[in-house]
Amino acid sequence: MTSEYENFSVTPIRFASWIFIGVLVFLVAHNDMQKDSLSRRTDAEVKFSDTSSSGMSIVPASCDSDPHYAGECDPPCLLLNFCSGLQRWQRATSCVETLLETCSYACSADACIPPPPPTGNITVTPDLIRKSATTQVSWSATDVSSCSVTGSNGDTWSVGSGTLTTQTSTTLTRTTEYVLTCPALDGSTFRDTATVTTAPEFRER
Amino acid sequence: MKHSSSVEQFLILTIIASSAAMLPLTLSEIHLGATRAWENTVLSLNPSAERAYAYGVVHFSSSQRDAYDIDRAEYFFRRAIALNNRQPLAYHQLARIAFLRGEFSQAMTYINNELFLNPEPSPSSYYMRGLIRGYMGDYPEAVTDYQMYLTRKPANWAGFNDFAWVLVKDNRPAEAWEIVLHGLASYPTNPWLLNTGAIASYELGETERARSMALDAARFALALSEKDWLVAYPGNDPAVAQEGISTLYTAIMQNIHRASVVTATPATQTP
Numbered sequence: 001m002t003s004e005y006e007n008f009s010v011t012p013i014r015f016a017s018w019i020f021i022g023v024l025v026f027l028v029a030h031n032d033m034q035k036d037s038l039s040r041r042t043d044a045e046v047k048f049s050d051t052s053s054s055g056m057s058i059v060p061a062s063c064d065s066d067p068h069y070a071g072e073c074d075p076p077c078l079l080l081n082f083c084s085g086l087q088r089w090q091r092a093t094s095c096v097e098t099l100l101e102t103c104s105y106a107c108s109a110d111a112c113i114p115p116p117p118p119t120g121n122i123t124v125t126p127d128l129i130r131k132s133a134t135t136q137v138s139w140s141a142t143d144v145s146s147c148s149v150t151g152s153n154g155d156t157w158s159v160g161s162g163t164l165t166t167q168t169s170t171t172l173t174r175t176t177e178y179v180l181t182c183p184a185l186d187g188s189t190f191r192d193t194a195t196v197t198t199a200p201e202f203r204e205r
Numbered sequence: 206m207k208h209s210s211s212v213e214q215f216l217i218l219t220i221i222a223s224s225a226a227m228l229p230l231t232l233s234e235i236h237l238g239a240t241r242a243w244e245n246t247v248l249s250l251n252p253s254a255e256r257a258y259a260y261g262v263v264h265f266s267s268s269q270r271d272a273y274d275i276d277r278a279e280y281f282f283r284r285a286i287a288l289n290n291r292q293p294l295a296y297h298q299l300a301r302i303a304f305l306r307g308e309f310s311q312a313m314t315y316i317n318n319e320l321f322l323n324p325e326p327s328p329s330s331y332y333m334r335g336l337i338r339g340y341m342g343d344y345p346e347a348v349t350d351y352q353m354y355l356t357r358k359p360a361n362w363a364g365f366n367d368f369a370w371v372l373v374k375d376n377r378p379a380e381a382w383e384i385v386l387h388g389l390a391s392y393p394t395n396p397w398l399l400n401t402g403a404i405a406s407y408e409l410g411e412t413e414r415a416r417s418m419a420l421d422a423a424r425f426a427l428a429l430s431e432k433d434w435l436v437a438y439p440g441n442d443p444a445v446a447q448e449g450i451s452t453l454y455t456a457i458m459q460n461i462h463r464a465s466v467v468t469a470t471p472a473t474q475t476p
Contacts, residue, residue: 050339056403058373059400062367065304080394
């Protein structure tokens, strides 16, 4: 008479079933373990912001603390416009940068800044002279690319900027008007005038 | 045969019960469980320090949300050291884990072990030690570590940022500002650098500049994605990325407020 235990054999189906049960038991147990692990998680960095002596809040990073991912420690690429010199660029989230435009005057806070209107003046010193005397012609201008001065007597000067410049006129025999003309950065033209008057001569009879 | 059929009935019932118990599990959890079972089995059958270390790295990466588990990573790194106690990188990783848990003394011990064992430590070893020392309040020593790091790796934005952080903490805001300027030259829109620049400016009495930089920092911090944040904090749990972004943004907003108050004060006193 054989016992029931002796009749019991390990068939492939039974073996597979045991393996399956074993895996299931492990997964269920593991799932509980994982939940427990997460609930015990502590992380010093997540809520960390340090304070300076004046109470400002600093946030250190920890990028490059991992020796394996140094190449991945790239700065974030954000969709934004930014200035580089006079150029205005756009950086996409893909980190590709595209030149949007080149500003004529300045680029600041992600936008082209228009040039301010020009200013300047021209003076003659003295502005009253005797006939055949000379005078000093001075001029300056801001936010212009160059300037030229033309006198009604034929005097002409030109400079490549608006910096303060002084020139001596040729001898003047009559009242003369000097005209300052400067092409401005905003596209307009700045003009100013100064007149030197020659005093009339009186002769006794 | 009677016994055999009862065993099979028991098996069928167990399978049904276990399948019901599995219902709450997602497919990724089942996959993860199978992966862990595989790791345990392979490491038991063929123990090797390199394999244990590699398994640890898998569970300690912010880029792998499902696999992230620092307890399990720690287990594998410890196994790696148990199998070969001259594994410098395993000490490095244990230092990172201890650091994340706020166990800074323990983290220092580990990172010093790594630097002792590793004839050619990577720049990140000095970065890590600077970070730990900074959190411990040992700023002059942290400055030294960041200097060593930046000598070896002179163009990392986080290196600039954290170096400036310990300089500010060491009451050297002028030097911190110089470092931030170096960083901003290459990374002009980095919210961490802009925020640290704002703080250095504030400490130097440049409150208007501080406010302007903090405003820029806030604008760029708002555009940060979780992925961006996890790049900045590679050892952190991906599940807390949003919390981390929130911490950064809150800190910046506090700075804007503080700088705005100081900037506005002289104007209100003007008769």
